Amino acid sequence: MSNNTTIHSNKLFLASRIALIFTAMTFAFRASLEGPWGSEFHLDEVQIGWIFSPAFWGFTLAMVFGGPLCDVLGMKRLLGLAFVGHIAGVVVYLTAKDATMLFIGTLCIGIGNGMVEAACNPLVVTLYPNNKTTMLNRFHVWFPGGIVIGGLIAYLMMNKLHLGWHALIAVLFIPAIIYGLLFLRLDFPKTERVTSGVSTKAMFLACLTPLFLIMLASMFLTAATELGTNQWLPGLLQGAGVEGILVLVFINGVMALGRSFAGPVVHRLNPNGMLICSAILAAIGLILLSRASGYAAFGAALVFAMGVCFFWPTMLGFVSEYLPKTGALGLSLMGGAGMFSTALILPVMGGWYKNFKAAAVASGAGSSADAIAGSNTFMKVAIMPAILIVVFALIYVVRRKTYVAHKQQAQAV
Known part of the structure; x- marks a missing residue:
């Protein structure tokens, strides 16, 4: 592998990790939103559970359908869909007037999170064909790592600085824009399955x-x-x-x-x-x-x-x-x-x-x-x-x- 190829692979790997950090931060932030959303929108525990549910099944549906589409559309287009879902979800959250909009925001983010996994797992395998399990572990460092980052940010902003939940949600724009710009500028390889025939x-x-x-x-x-x-x-x-x-x-x-x-x-x-x-x-x-x-x-x-x-x-x-x-x-x-x-x-x-x-x-x-x-x-x-x-x-x-x-x-x- 040439030095330029290695540098390009490392850039793709970096962007993948930042996208996974976004995913993990949404999981961490959710724990801090139950109280504020319940008070502001007059929601009980059942309604909060209804709003949060697409974070799981939206993620699942995106991964199951994203897998077959990965080879057809390409990993870059899937990550483009992830970016659109993430940005749309944050915007819907910030402009939400009722529980239905919060549900839609969670659905958009859940689908975006699923697309990240659907594209980035085969991307890592393709980038490092001789070191798959090790590099998948290094990639998935940033799920627990992102939860730690998100948990600390939520604790500081909500408990110490006493900022509103809108400010917390707005923080998600930062990792989304960073990984979106990185992926936009990079070329993607074909998946390992396609290249192997x-x-x-x-x-x-x-x-x-x-x-x-x-x-x-x-x-x-x-x-x-x-x-x-x-x-x-x-x-x-x-x-x-x-x-x-x-x-x-x-x-x-x-x-x-x-x-x-x-x-x-x-x-x-x-x-x-x-x-x-x-x-x-x-x-x-x-x-x-x-x-x-x-x-x-x-x-x-x-x-x-x-x-x-x-x-x-x-x-x-x-x-x-x-x-x-x-x-x-x-x-x-x-x-x-x-x-x-x-x-x-x-x-x-x-x-x-x-x-x-x-x-x-x-x-x-x-x-x-x-x-x-x-x-x-x-x-x-x-x-x-x-x-x-x-x-x-x-x-x-x-x-x-x-x-x-x-x-x-x-x-x-």
């Missing part, structure tokens, strides 16, 4: 193979373990004697740091091995969180963060490395499954917590009802990574046997 029909057929379908189902559990827990963390820790938001920022900081140094781990374990270790640590971390109180929660959170740290990018890396014919469609289906899973698990986890708390109150737990409910919910969530340990271990055994059989066959020939 794999047909569209072969791509769709590859997405129906048993291994891909197993990984797609596993993505529901890995995403629910990571994003579902993180979204509910402040609520689940409210009876544990610690500020849940600080534990959440700590977890995302650890995740960003871990993904930054994913290379040596990938080299040592390979994607399958990383997923087994991740599932083990995630399960242990959730069990520890169920028992932790006070500052001990940070120790439990460290173990959990080390577990979920590599889940999302390594699931994508596994598919791109071991099932390359699935192309941009495979990556989009995986990402869409992960985000759709999060939309499904959030109300389920809320139901678990509500039922556990009601049972604790009924048994006379009193002030410790929140702590008991949080503890039991963490244990319930721990079932998901426990299942994944078995699934990923079986995949490893089968792939190992297949590899040995092929090697023996080659030696015989």
Whole structure:
């Protein structure tokens, strides 16, 4: 690879990371908007949930439909659609007069966020064909990193400077304009699937193979373990004697740091091995969180963060490395499954917590009802990574046997 090509690839990679930071900041800002929007627009919790819902299913739809379109329209056009969705969403938010406009704004941003993932995941794979899993981890550093950035900005602007929510939303123009201008000036390569000569029909057929379908189902559990827990963390820790938001920022900081140094781990374990270790640590971390109180929660959170740290990018890396014919469609289906899973698990986890708390109150737990409910919910969530340990271990055994059989066959020939 020439020096000019390397510089061009690095510029595309930088723009991709800034686009992902925008995506993550919208997730972080949402936590600070519930109160102000509820007061200003006279909305209850159900209406707020209705307004926020397109952030998940809009994201999912954009990824699922964006995957097949990635090769047809090209990654640059998809990112152009992402930019339009992001700018339109911010403008609609700033001019909103009612709940319907807030819903439309969230839908625009959700679709934009999905288009970013639909285009940038195959872009990273195409830019770094010999280092896919490592570079996908480095790219996805900026989801937890962006949540930390967005969370701190929201805290400073809303809690310390006491600025209105309009000022907070307006901040989103900055990363949007930066990544939009960068992408506009850069040329994009064709996707890896196109350059390797794999047909569209072969791509769709590859997405129906048993291994891909197993990984797609596993993505529901890995995403629910990571994003579902993180979204509910402040609520689940409210009876544990610690500020849940600080534990959440700590977890995302650890995740960003871990993904930054994913290379040596990938080299040592390979994607399958990383997923087994991740599932083990995630399960242990959730069990520890169920028992932790006070500052001990940070120790439990460290173990959990080390577990979920590599889940999302390594699931994508596994598919791109071991099932390359699935192309941009495979990556989009995986990402869409992960985000759709999060939309499904959030109300389920809320139901678990509500039922556990009601049972604790009924048994006379009193002030410790929140702590008991949080503890039991963490244990319930721990079932998901426990299942994944078995699934990923079986995949490893089968792939190992297949590899040995092929090697023996080659030696015989």
